[in-house]
Amino acid sequence: MIGEKVSKINISDVAVEAGVSVATVSRVLNQNGYVSEAAEKSVRSAIERLGYVPNISARNFRKQESRVILIVAPNFTNPYYSHILSGITETSRTAGYSAMIFSGKTSNKEDILAEMVVGNKADGAILLTCNLDDTWIMKYADKLPIVQCSEAVENSTIPYIAIDNYAAMKDSINYIQSLGHKRIGFITVKNLWISTKLRKQSYMDEMKKIGVSTKGLIREVNDYSFENGRLAAIDLIMQAHPTAIACSSDVLALGAIAAAGEMGLSVPKDLSIIGFDDVDYTKMFHPYLTTIAQPCYELGKTSVEELIKCIQAKKNLSDKIVLNHKLKIRETTMLLG
Amino acid sequence: MIGEKVSKINISDVAVEAGVSVATVSRVLNQNGYVSEAAEKSVRSAIERLGYVPNISARNFRKQESRVILIVAPNFTNPYYSHILSGITETSRTAGYSAMIFSGKTSNKEDILAEMVVGNKADGAILLTCNLDDTWIMKYADKLPIVQCSEAVENSTIPYIAIDNYAAMKDSINYIQSLGHKRIGFITVKNLWISTKLRKQSYMDEMKKIGVSTKGLIREVNDYSFENGRLAAIDLIMQAHPTAIACSSDVLALGAIAAAGEMGLSVPKDLSIIGFDDVDYTKMFHPYLTTIAQPCYELGKTSVEELIKCIQAKKNLSDKIVLNHKLKIRETTMLLG
DNA sequence: TTGTACGCGTTATCAT
């Protein structure tokens, strides 16, 4: 039987063994308050001899904290999220926190937050997705430290860690334009994320600058899937004959590459394609994808650091932290002509 | 300030409001013991009015449990693990457990388990990797419910959820052989996992059955990376001129496909390739990969179910659960000739 | 069927 009465030793056992009071043991444990060198030595030795380990459950209960960070994302199978998750888990562990993850439909997000707040189950939360109009999140901003990673609610005062999506897409489009392309198609997703909105706006602004109408050059699909990228590209190529296609995600770009192949177009000779994110599979087959790299691991790491700051300050700092993106020129783009 | 004295209501507030004792409220909450219909109604109404939510921290402390499941894996960026993780998190949430994840080097695994056991931080653990000789795990088997998912320690009594790796690779090799191939190369990884061992053994046994020596046909690389698959395939093709290559992972197979392309070989016309796992990117570009599919989500789901059984039984059940694999015939394999 | 009272292990507030 697991969990049989193992007569676990507690702080008072240690106190007796060390010949001091529980208060002194606690002070040694928490390194606060005054305690003589002799007493400390005696306590440490008693702890060692007895193999005492503090009961975290009791401590958390007493201190009204959990040392747990909640992570909410739609899923973790998407490599973009899973890399952020790596940054989060490793950083939080180093800082003495455990990472608790929740994935699932947006509809559940509010329930989960509520559960955390009232149940004292997490000391803070990192939100990996939210729609521009998820203003309900603000309701929790003064109840629980929250950090938004990658996405944010419009006009929110909640801290936000992300790249500059507008500037990143500008770099993408400018690069393509520098290659001589003018008829540049754009494949993006129909959702309410701020990143999506900024990327599209950036594309449109840069096209306007070179005086090319985007009419008929934009395709908005329902989700970030390979198949949707493929179908959108087929349609786009047939209708608009672009010489280049910029995508707001790598997976969409991979779909576009497949589409081009099926239609007898060679990438990049007949069609240049550029992605966004730089997830693992951009270099898993030729042509390697030209794309904009996001610092996923750092995004996760920074989010945790910011969240812990908020937890310690007992308030949301409403910092906006922007990390650097990077254009990765590889094999799917080339000079026009 | 977050966490300001919000004067959270507790069980005794409810008791007062309902005009009963805390014991009665507790009995209603936990649905045990006798309680009159009138009292129950009164309590529920009071709970509703006050918006009372039990303090999980206090409850866990009192009951010496955590309602947390620990998940240990080398990483979660690998899609194979991330899909298992999905199954785990969704299932555990449904069952009222939170999933806490730890990734990192094998060297830390023992520390983490120890921490969980003594600190009462998790009610059970799911181990996603372990080496054949990680017998130290057995030390914890009678201290904490543990389930091994995908991999297992040799001769262990700890429950184990996985596919039949031997039979799965047998299906892979037999299928390739049925296509007329005899010089079948094999790319695998140098590690101490039971899955690796079984897959290799299966390959060798099936080759022996058709009387073909495997000498020079096997390559063992250091890790499951695309680049290692690519390099191994280049070497294998140059040295041994196989007509088909079986890989013990999809990523290795993708590397092999890239290698073939670089060497002017067309897949599957000049070389058939088969993978293992069926992760997301097997269908992200042509030729789509023929492979053996593992039921990742189910693997995670079943692991949680088994673990909860163990937790409730307060002992490790030492069940061995085998889930079904499936051969997925796609575009990287064809009749020899 | 219900209520009283104690204990879970810790931290923190007071005296001393």
Add this chain to the structure above:
DNA sequence: ATGATAACGCGTACAA
């Protein structure tokens, strides 16, 4: 510098 002791919120013997 140290010790006694009161919380923290809940579950549950035990008594009624």
